[in-house]
Amino acid sequence: MISLKSALAKPFAKRVYKKTQKWVNKPVETQEKVFKELIATASSTIFGKDHDFISINSYKDFVKRVPIRDYEALKPYVERVVAGEENILWKGKPIYFAKTSGTTSGSKYIPITKESMPSHVEAARNAILMYIHETGNAKFVDGKMIFLQGSPILTEQNGVQLGRLSGIVAHYVPKYLQKNRLPSWKTNCIDDWETKVDAIVEETLPEDMTIISGIPSWVQMYFEKLQHKTGKKVGDIFKNFNLFIFGGVNYEPYRAKFENLIGRKVDSIELYPASEGFFAYQDKQNEKGMLLQLNSGIFYEFVKADTFFDENPERITIKDVEVGINYVIIITTNAGLWAYNIGDTVMFTSTKPYRVIVSGRIKHFISAFGEHVIGKEVEQAMQEATVNSNIRVSEFTVAPQINPLEGLPYHEWFVEFENEPENISALAKKIDQSLQKQNSYYFDLIDGKVLQPLKITIVQKGGFQNYMKSIGKLGGQNKIPRLSNDRKIVDLLG
Incomplete structure (x- = not known):
């Protein structure tokens, strides 16, 4: 009725x-x-x-x-x-x-x-x-x-x-x-x-x-x-x-x-x-x-x-x-x-x-090397890389790694998985290819050997919530920035 x-x-x-x-x-x-x-x-x-x-x-x-x-x-x-x-x-x-x-x-x-x-x-x-x-x-x-x-x-x-x-x-x-x-x-x-x-x-x-x-x-x-x-x-x-x-x-x-x-x-x-x-x-x-x-x-x-x-x-x-x-x-x-x-x-x-x-x-963008990567691009890259797979991502953020211990600089993706993929480097490669396809500046920097392809760092479960709690921003309308031009956020991620 x-x-x-x-x-x-x-x-x-x-x-x-x-x-x-x-x-x-x-x-x-x-x-x-x-x-x-x-x-x-x-x-x-x-x-x-x-x-x-x-x-x-x-x-x-x-x-x-x-x-x-x-x-x-x-x-x-x-x-x-x-x-x-x-x-x-x-x-x-x-x-x-x-x-x-x-x-x-x-x-x-x-x-x-x-x-x-x-x-x-x-x-x-x-x-x-x-x-x-x-x-x-x-x-x-x-x-x-x-x-x-x-x-x-x-x-x-x-x-x-x-x-x-x-x-x-x-x-x-x-x-x-x-x-x-x-x-x-x-x-x-x-x-x-x-x-x-x-x-x-x-x-x-x-x-x-x-x-x-x-x-x-x-x-x-x-x-x-x-x-x-x-x-x-x-x-x-x-x-x-x-x-x-x-x-x-x-x-x-x-x-x-x-x-x-x-x-x-x-x-x-x-x-x-x-x-x-x-x-x-x-x-x-x-x-x-x-x-x-x-x-x-x-x-x-x-x-x-x-x-x-x-x-x-x-x-x-x-x-x-x-x-x-x-x-x-x-x-x-x-x-x-x-x-x-x-x-x-x-x-x-x-x-x-x-x-x-x-x-x-x-x-909120990364342009540490002139690439001007924006939020929409990293979200689309993650989506394209995980679609039709059983990989589930709880949260992620991206920061530049300007001074790596070895090799060229790169974008570092900090990802908290619901269930971790068997092959992290294969996922990183898929994300990187999608990002190159979307952003011609990023493609040129990879192609010109100014940057090496992105790398994924796994964040322990609950890591993002603990970070938000530590800065007094757990809940309400607060949200994690998808990307930053520095490492202030990722340095605090446990």
Whole structure:
């Protein structure tokens, strides 16, 4: 028998789909409208006055007046907002600060305003509704759903609530989902990640879980604990679990491991959320890439990643982007971030509609020898090398070995295996061939005998979790960088 809730989900999903198509079919006009509204709304703010918003009549004017900034460069303005001043980056005061742990600048305080908050909630909801519209599957809305996330406990700073983004969003779960949602408030508030996951295992075991959501590496930890406790596959524990929702990292390196832990294939939806905005979500099961949110109070600019560190790199809008090029994504938002570099790189998989994949971080690359290898390339190389094999990788990261004890320098891959391959050097060779195929600079360096082919160093089981624990970043939204230009991470891997 169909429940009322799942019966109502389908017409609601259809309505959201139609509404979405309106802006999907007018992408450039939608972005121009967002741009004009942002400039008009903030022209009387301190930032608006400092950058002469009143005389900005075109995107060209904006580029002249507003330089690209990262958090460090925007910090003098943010500090005034944190101190309680009004009308600095956006009208009035923000309603929240999403506190994130920056790698270089300590804690970051990212403003969330009453205008920007709804898009954080609606985009996640719409991703599920688009899935229902496409597949006709709405049965899961009657089961229990879980999102592995940070604590919802908020503190206050000069009249503004402060917390992790996932904790803030927890306060906006719609009433009709409250009864279905796990973990309980009490469990969600546990700070220690391992204790929290243990409590989540106890709470979810007797339930009919239909949706499980979170960053793959931390969901993997939850799955492993479930399996350890019961001796069963996750899909046997939760017979109706058929939808995995994830964001933050590429799922492909984890897919084989997950299917083994679950015991079968399940549908998945990829999200691209950040404290600075909810940028994209997967809108089609069989299309690569996520639908860029063009109508959510965010104006996007793009800079080719290989020109980003030039003196004056060219900035473009969506109408000039091309498929398959690695771009740094720059955002201007109704939370008061202006030409802001969030540090991510993306590639377009389609421009009709505009869909993206996250290809890495502009700071997370290896170019110790001029090769500029990026996250997407190492993940694809690992995937190609292990596909159709029984090799399962738990986690990996890559660093340059500039001063080897003998021979030429090389890329060193630190890999934690679920089950180790019989022939490590054969796997290394496959990965290396894939990387050479994808990256012509890397190929030239190997071919020209500047580098020797990559080598794999096996990390003991639990090594990556122990590393994250040792730096105080176990759990939540924290993730291991896929690659680094130095050996700071790998020197700490036990």
